[in-house]
Amino acid sequence: MSVGVVMLVHTALKRAEQVIRHWSAAGCPVVIHVDKNVDRTVYDEFVNSVADLPDVLFSKRHRCEWGTWGIVAASQSASSLMLEKFPAVRHVYLASGSCLPLRPIKDLQEYLGKRPRTDFIESATTADVPWTQGGLDFERFTLRFPFSWRKHRFLFDRYVEFQRRFKMYRRVPDGIVPHMGSQWWCLTRQTLSAILEDPDRGVYDAYFKRVWIPDESYFQTLVRLYSQNIESRSLTLSKFDYQGKPHIFYDDHLQLLRRSDCFVARKIWPDADRLYENFLNEENPLKGAEPNPGKIDRIFAKAVERRTRGRAGLFMQSRLPRAGHENGFTSAPYSVFEGFADLFEDFEPWLARMTGTRVHGRLYSKAGVEFEGRQKTFSGAMSSNAKLRDHHAQSFLINLIWNTRGERQCFQFGPADSQFVSWDMAKDPNAQISVISGAWAIPLFQSNRNFSEIRAEAAELQRIESEHLEALRSPWAKARIRIWTLADFIETPMEALQTVLDEMGAKNLRRVTEAPKMADLNGFGQFLQNLKNQGMHPYLMGDFPTESSPVNDRPSRRKPYLVR
Known part of the structure; x- marks a missing residue:
């Protein structure tokens, strides 16, 4: 046993159960966190559906909402339970209920087994990457964000303006440099336990609770304190559009996902029967291949360009009223x-x-x-x-x-x-x-x-x-x-x-x-x-x-x- 999976679930529980059984059949223990927003009756049915799997546990539930602390708290609770109950686990892989393994789990186990002291997590400063969306770069670490960006957008924006006007900036705790990256990581037991057992964890938690989108910065920042070998990349294939929203993979993306050579992909449409059927029942055609999402980056870049610029001479509703955003007045000479x-x-x-x-x-x-x-x-x-x-x-x-x-x-x-x-x-x-x-x-x-x-x-x-x-x-x-x-x-x-x-x-x-x-x-x-x-x-x-x-x-x- 070398890899344990922490899975964050909030919807499409039937698909989550299918993937959980796939992980478990390969010998990977799974600790599941179910969003507290899920109805209790539905939650109980989900727990009973996987009760026959001895290496599947459920962690304390937290209320999760995009961009808030609840997602980090859920990851902490599930990871602590994983480290406590499964001492043989050497790497902990964070995944979501909409993640789908693209290669046999044995491939992942062998890959991590050859890299026993390597942490796979995107971790970069805001000055080094163009990922941030919404006009907040380093300010997400120096302002307070007590209001939900999705539910209380007006209060969110007004409070940001208020803090800027009166220069109510927060101080970053001593000893850390804020980093950002993908939420989906794979950390060694040593690094993850050092983060969760840090004597100053209370200070860090109090600080990151008011950071905007802390699930993309908490582990990404603290891993820099303890990791001996960081590979700043995620083993999970996740693509985002120009607005920072994740791309959803459908059945017609089957060949595209195969080309990526990645171990896991998100975000999979729950009704993509063909994807689940192929990847959860496929033999190992990519043994030893290095994950290389760059193979399909060109296709996604073209998709983003088509989405934002469109074709010359062909207008769409989002660009027609905006002069200069038509990507060419006409389509041909x-x-x-x-x-x-x-x-x-x-x-x-x-x-x-x-x-x-x-x-x-x-x-x-x-x-x-x-x-x-x-x-x-x-x-x-x-x-x-x-x-x-x-x-x-x-x-x-x-x-x-x-x-x-x-x-x-x-x-x-x-x-x-x-x-x-x-x-x-x-x-x-x-x-x-x-x-x-x-x-x-x-x-x-x-x-x-x-x-x-x-x-x-x-x-x-x-x-x-x-x-x-x-x-x-x-x-x-x-x-x-x-x-x-x-x-x-x-x-x-x-x-x-x-x-x-x-x-x-x-x-x-x-x-x-x-x-x-x-x-x-x-x-x-x-x-x-x-x-x-x-x-x-x-x-x-x-x-x-x-x-x-x-x-x-x-x-x-x-x-x-x-x-x-």
């Missing part, structure tokens, strides 16, 4: 073209043919959503209704990219459209935004409307585009942005189009050998001059000449030839 459809008459079909992507029209047109092919609905039952889109314009874009992930989306945008997503696109790293500033004037030039109306609309569109360009050029912009003035673009349109396509990174992209049909710009320079003459200065187009021949009519450069 997309392209936005501003002014291209105004300058080129067949730009959309040309772009789709050249890149093989999904090319939409003006998704944020005030008249309605222009999906590809002018569909009334699109992927995910998205409607082309402008009112539905503008109810939450950002979510419209988010949903469009999420519903079509795996297929790049391209759409047109301009100052005549709803501008609700202007800043969102500018700050989105997934966005590729290509702008021909001032191209919005081409439809006005071709509109043949009253010039007074054109002048007023041109002034408004220029104001809107100017504000949009400020967003694109701001230090907060994260999108891939390229801006040309209309005058600069039409100087070398083929080169500019090739640059845009290269930045899209389209598969099987070939060199641009054909350009979309450009709008007829004869007289456009004079049109801009007329706007100037009417008092509206169209500066976003760049230095556009008053008399300019259309680009399509410019003579091509002569091909070189060889003279013999």
Whole structure:
């Protein structure tokens, strides 16, 4: 007999009985503490259920509540009884009713038998670890906590504030340095008996009774006074989330638990029949393996990241109301073209043919959503209704990219459209935004409307585009942005189009050998001059000449030839 088990039980007593019998069958005595909150009738039934096991005893009961002294008192009472009644025990293993042995008990006995003077307990100062949750690090050792954090949260918080305000700090007893760690330890008889029989135990107990969460600091601190060889780790696999709450293991964690090579795991769901059936009846496949919970740390780290950050472009209730906590505005890259459809008459079909992507029209047109092919609905039952889109314009874009992930989306945008997503696109790293500033004037030039109306609309569109360009050029912009003035673009349109396509990174992209049909710009320079003459200065187009021949009519450069 080398290992004794102290088990703290408060719920799922049937499962606890099953595990107790497993320990006992392997020759390990078990001392059980049952929470005093458990009804007396239920307690008596539980005692009778294991009455046939001679090496199973019950200790004095204490009322246990998370974060309070009762859990330490329960561990003390059960450990004292273990040391008194079972003198052959060399190591005492603290476990809970929700703990489940993952390997045959013989493995644990042999492992501890080779390390007769080693104490396994996490023990580190608050300055050395990031475990503490709730904003209390060393203060948990210098303030008083007479109120339950769970039942009397208001009183708990107010009393902490009161002590901080009036600097009512406690003095740490001489000779000890507060340490913290996992509640679940495995201590040698020598160390554990030294802690329980210490002449100053009354002083230490009085001090730790007002420490917050003393079950994670009492033994972890006092073990430093007596242990000759401490391994600062627990033999029990226990994982916690970012809020400090324990992960619960279910049936689908079977292979994950096997990979850990650990002797015991908590916290097991009481209805995980598959886990209990496999681990309590399994032969020894891991004989001699060193416990290595690090094997599964990566998986838990990913789970915590998924829980706290989520997937890019996919929102959940806890993150949606908090700007900046969405882990990415959209889920995949997309392209936005501003002014291209105004300058080129067949730009959309040309772009789709050249890149093989999904090319939409003006998704944020005030008249309605222009999906590809002018569909009334699109992927995910998205409607082309402008009112539905503008109810939450950002979510419209988010949903469009999420519903079509795996297929790049391209759409047109301009100052005549709803501008609700202007800043969102500018700050989105997934966005590729290509702008021909001032191209919005081409439809006005071709509109043949009253010039007074054109002048007023041109002034408004220029104001809107100017504000949009400020967003694109701001230090907060994260999108891939390229801006040309209309005058600069039409100087070398083929080169500019090739640059845009290269930045899209389209598969099987070939060199641009054909350009979309450009709008007829004869007289456009004079049109801009007329706007100037009417008092509206169209500066976003760049230095556009008053008399300019259309680009399509410019003579091509002569091909070189060889003279013999």
